[in-house]
Amino acid sequence: xxxxxxxxxxxxxxxxxxxxxxxxxxxxxxxxxxxxxxxxxxxxxxxxxxxxxxxxxxxxxxxxxxxxxxxxxxxxxxxxxxxxxxxxxxxxxxxxxxxxxxxxxxxxxxxxxxxxxxxxxxxxxxxxxxxxxxxxxxxxxxxxxxxxxxxxxxxxxxxxxxxxxxxxxxxxxxxxxxxxxxxxxxxxxxxxxxxxxxxxxxxxxxxxxxxxxxxxxxxxxxxxxxxxxxxxxxxxxxxxxxxxxxxxxxxxxxxxxxxxxxxxxxxxxxxxxxxxxxxxxxxxxxxxxxxxxxxxxxxxxxxxxxxxxxxxxxxxxxxxxxxxxxxxxxxxxxxxxxxxxxxxxxxxxxxxxxxxxxxxxxxxxxxxxxxxxxxxxxxxxxxxxxxxxxxxxxxxxxxxxxxxxxxxxxxxxxxxxxxxxxxxxxxxxxxxxxxxxxxxxxxxxxxxxxx
Numbered sequence: 001x002x003x004x005x006x007x008x009x010x011x012x013x014x015x016x017x018x019x020x021x022x023x024x025x026x027x028x029x030x031x032x033x034x035x036x037x038x039x040x041x042x043x044x045x046x047x048x049x050x051x052x053x054x055x056x057x058x059x060x061x062x063x064x065x066x067x068x069x070x071x072x073x074x075x076x077x078x079x080x081x082x083x084x085x086x087x088x089x090x091x092x093x094x095x096x097x098x099x100x101x102x103x104x105x106x107x108x109x110x111x112x113x114x115x116x117x118x119x120x121x122x123x124x125x126x127x128x129x130x131x132x133x134x135x136x137x138x139x140x141x142x143x144x145x146x147x148x149x150x151x152x153x154x155x156x157x158x159x160x161x162x163x164x165x166x167x168x169x170x171x172x173x174x175x176x177x178x179x180x181x182x183x184x185x186x187x188x189x190x191x192x193x194x195x196x197x198x199x200x201x202x203x204x205x206x207x208x209x210x211x212x213x214x215x216x217x218x219x220x221x222x223x224x225x226x227x228x229x230x231x232x233x234x235x236x237x238x239x240x241x242x243x244x245x246x247x248x249x250x251x252x253x254x255x256x257x258x259x260x261x262x263x264x265x266x267x268x269x270x271x272x273x274x275x276x277x278x279x280x281x282x283x284x285x286x287x288x289x290x291x292x293x294x295x296x297x298x299x300x301x302x303x304x305x306x307x308x309x310x311x312x313x314x315x316x317x318x319x320x321x322x323x324x325x326x327x328x329x330x331x332x333x334x335x336x337x338x339x340x341x342x343x344x345x346x347x348x349x350x351x352x353x354x355x356x357x358x359x360x361x362x363x364x365x366x367x368x369x370x371x372x373x374x375x376x377x378x379x380x381x382x383x384x385x386x387x388x389x390x391x392x393x394x395x396x397x398x399x400x401x402x403x404x405x406x407x408x409x410x411x412x413x414x415x416x417x418x419x420x421x422x423x424x425x426x427x428x429x430x431x432x433x434x435x436x437x438x439x440x441x442x443x444x445x446x447x448x449x450x451x
Contacts, residue, residue: 001055002026003122003134004078005035007086008053010136018044018064023434029132040064048073053081059153077152079162082122087142087164090120093281094163096146096194097171097207099327103266104171104274106130106302109143111282114295119143125321128300141285148190150180158190166202167284168194168223169277173212176324179354188212192219199223205280207273208236226284228276232256240276242269246337252279259289262296267306268334270327306331306428310443313450314423319439323353323432325361329368335428336371343424344373348413348438350431351380351391359391366399372428374420375404376413410436418445 001017009015017037022030030037038044040063045052052068052075059065068075076084095105106127112119113129120137122144127133146160146168173191175184191213198204200222206213208229217225229236231253239253243261250272252260260279275296282292301307309317318335322328328349336345347369351357357380369375377393397404407413417427429439 001053001078002030002035003124003132004053004081005030006033006132006134007082007120007122007136009033009035011085013051016044023437026126029126033132042067045071045073050074051076051081053078054152054154056150056152056159065153077155077159077162079151079159080155082144083162083164086120086122086136090142091140091166092163093141093143093167093169093285094146094160094165094194095144095169095171095277096148096160096191097169097210098148098174098176099324100171100270100274101145101147102302102321103271103305104169104277105143105145107274107278107296107299108169108281110299111278111287111292111295112139112141112143112285114298115287115291117141123302125305126303128303129298146194148187149177156180158194160194161190161197165194165198167281168198168202168204169281170204170206170210170213170216171274171277172207172210172326173216174324174326175360176355178358178360184212188216188219191216195219195221195223203281203284205277205284207277208233209273226280228273228280230273238276238280240272242272244337245269246334247272248338250275252276254283260293260296262293264297264299266299266301267338268330270330270334306335309429309439312443312446313421315421315425315427315446317427317429317439317443317446319429321432322430323351323356325364325368328365328430331430332369332428333371335426339426343422343426345371346374346376346417346421346425346427347372348376348378348417348427348429350378350429350433350435351393352431352433352435356432357381357383357391358385358389362392362396365391365396369400369404373403375400376416377404377406378410378413379406379408410438410441414438414442414445417442418449421446 005015018040095101102125105123109121110129118138120142123133124145144163148158150156151159181187202223204223204225208227227236228238231239231241241251243249247268249263304321307319322331
């Protein structure tokens with residue numbers, strides 16, 4: 001919603017917003033661009049807005065939602081606003097999948113920027129190369145993070161259906177969003193609907209290693225498909241190969257010939273797969289390989305994707321958004337590989353998303369922390385869940401082993417780390433929320449200890 005607000009502002013709308021609670025980095029970003037966010041109040045609708053854009057976290061009962069409906073004010077969802085007011089006459093490049101949407105979209109936008117195409121983009125994070133998650137741009141291309149989550153309380157289609165993709169990247173497909181999808185088949189159905197919106201003159205770039213897309217494509221596809229996969233693969237046109245365990249050095253193959261070898265700032269094997277999709281997309285848009293290589297080598301990543309918060313007493317603190325077992329496992333493994341055995345890797349986890357708070361991934365979660373030396377969980381919120389639906393973190397820690405434990409609150413976690421962390425250790429904090437500001441609070445505590 002912050003990114004949508006920015007695009008509306010650039011399109012000469014006067015923009016204000018309401019929210020119950022907002023935290024960095026988005027709070028800092030909105031303040032910087034001059035968009036005021038205030039607590040929900042009927043006064044926010046005076047004078048009457050020309051248009052109310054309602055986020056998908058809103059529901060009936062919200063004081064402003066109820067007033068908008070009572071007054072008959074014009075309203076729409078965020079994705080509908082983008083589709084109607086921003087994307088006409090643009091070439092929409094949509095990145096879809098369970099994981100890697102933000103990083104892949106940011107990476108592709110950077111590649112197009114290096115080519116001087118001045119792309120527009122809408123990304124659910126803050127790409128470090130741009131300093132913000134959205135802009136109109138001057139060029140024809142517009143890059144979007146295509147979320148499969150539902151659109152609004154009044155529109156239960158996936159958000160990406162509003163974007164009318166002409167180039168579509170299909171990264172991966174797993175079960176997620178247990179609060180709105182009963183099973184994987186329901187998510188596949190939304191992706192099948194997405195394929196129906198891509199014109200036959202467009203391009204679909206599909207991860208051939210992800211077999212769940214087979215069922216989606218079998219429901220109908222009218223657009224040429226280009227495939228990418230891990231090297232070696234029997235038939236994928238584009239293939240990728242990691243040359244270092246932390247993902248910092250890799251190769252890209254085209255028709256089984258090496259066309260790029262890159263060392264970059266990102267870490268994680270999953271990021272190489274993202275890069276391969278970006279290379280395929282950029283090539284389809286006419287970008288030359290030397291320019292792609294230059295752009296990927298200078299890609300600075302996305303805030304809250306293995307972002308270094310600071311160092312104190314030789315202990316580094318990192319923040320990452322990972323909140324699904326596949327993403328967690330990949331990031332933990334990459335973080336340990338990047339350390340090169342200099343110290344212990346601490347992983348602090350807040351199970352915060354609607355899916356992570358449930359026991360949907362009860363059996364998979366313990367397998368994600370093999371590379372970690374110390375694992376700490378904070379108890380998940382029981383909000384809107386029955387006791388038998390909530391993730392049993394005690395059982396998760398028991399399955400992980402002696403290196404894992406549950407600590408009840410952030411203050412106690414900080415105190416424990418301050419006592420036991422040593423010079424050379426890395427601390428990786430995983431949450432898709434603010435986590436009560438634990439990152440800066442921990443850094444402050446460790447600095448005080450070291451002084």
